Amino acid sequence: MKKNKVYCPYCGAEARLRPASAIYGDSTKAVNEDKYLYVCNRYPKCDSYVAAHKKTGLPMGSLANKELRHKRMLAHRAIDRLWQSGIMSTPRVYQWLQAKFGLSEKQMHIAKFSEYMCDQVIAACDEVYNRLRTAN
Numbered sequence: 167m168k169k170n171k172v173y174c175p176y177c178g179a180e181a182r183l184r185p186a187s188a189i190y191g192d193s194t195k196a197v198n199e200d201k202y203l204y205v206c207n208r209y210p211k212c213d214s215y216v217a218a219h220k221k222t223g224l225p226m227g228s229l230a231n232k233e234l235r236h237k238r239m240l241a242h243r244a245i246d247r248l249w250q251s252g253i254m255s256t257p258r259v260y261q262w263l264q265a266k267f268g269l270s271e272k273q274m275h276i277a278k279f280s281e282y283m284c285d286q287v288i289a290a291c292d293e294v295y296n297r298l299r300t301a302n
């Protein structure tokens with residue numbers, strides 16, 4: 167795996183690549199086998215991390231604290247609801263959000279989103295979902 171310098175946006179410390187089970191607990195070892203996270207060197211004092219790509223070893227996005235991790239999860243959920251309900255196909259949801267917020271394909275990754283961006287995406291998805299669901 168390639169080594170990459172990654173820094174914590176909250177405290178400026180360097181982040182280290184660690185097995186996911188070191189953070190999620192040993193009981194998750196089987197599920198998280200070969201999953202890695204970039205974890206702030208000040209963890210657990212600074213509770214911030216992000217998943218690493220399996221193939222490249224690069225971080226999926228920016229390190230996130232608890233609130234941001236939660237927001238990103240909600241954004242995922244809002245997007246999932248759109249394609250699960252059949253309103254848009256998965257690629258369409260991403261194309262639409264890219265167009266709506268003027269994002270490049272590279273920027274259109276929830277792991278790269280700030281709390282503000284997550285809020286915008288959730289609001290946009292909910293708005294379309296509520297409008298189109300009641301239209302049928």
Ligand SMILES: [Zn+2]
Nearest residue numbers: 174177206212
């Ligand atoms: Zn930190």
